[in-house]
Amino acid sequence: GDLVLADAESLPLAPDRFDVVFMVTVLGEVNDPTKALEEVYRVLHPGGLLSIGEQRTDPDFLTLRTVQALAGKAGFTFEKRYGWFWNYTANFRKSPS
Numbered sequence: 001g002d003l004v005l006a007d008a009e010s011l012p013l014a015p016d017r018f019d020v021v022f023m024v025t026v027l028g029e030v031n032d033p034t035k036a037l038e039e040v041y042r043v044l045h046p047g048g049l050l051s052i053g054e055q056r057t058d059p060d061f062l063t064l065r066t067v068q069a070l071a072g073k074a075g076f077t078f079e080k081r082y083g084w085f086w087n088y089t090a091n092f093r094k095s096p097s
Contacts, residue, residue, distance in 0.1 A: 008036040013043045020044075024053040027070065028060025037074035047096035050076055056086035064088055 006012050008030045021040050027033040040050055050071065054062055062070075067090055068078050076092035083089055 009039060011039045011043055015042050016045045017043050018045065018048060020049045020051065022051045022053075025055055025058040025060070027052065027067065028054075028058065028062050033062075033070050034073055037070055037076070041075050041094055044094045046094060048094045049079075050092040050094070051089055052092070053089045054087070064090055 004012065008026070009032050021044060023040075027036065030036045037050075044050065052067055052071070054064075054067065064081060064085070071078065071090075071092045076094060079091040079093055081088055081090045
């Protein structure tokens with residue numbers, strides 16, 4: 001695949017392009033996490049998976065509750081959490097239709 005350097009809030013990618021997006025300690029680093037997640041939603045195939053990992057040692061750590069609220073606002077449905085409060089991965093789905 002190609003390497004693309006881009007702003008998370010304005011991805012230069014076609015809609016419905018990816019099956020999975022995996023983000024680790026990313027949302028706390030962007031200026032507008034809601035806009036970034038809306039862009040992820042746009043580039044995921046219907047039914048696609050978004051997997052977000054957070055680690056408490058990251059100074060920009062986001063709680064699961066915060067991540068769920070941000071992802072829900074962007075249109076994702078929460079599926080499952082792996083791990084515990086301090087280190088977790090949360091999976092979300094784009095609507096299949």
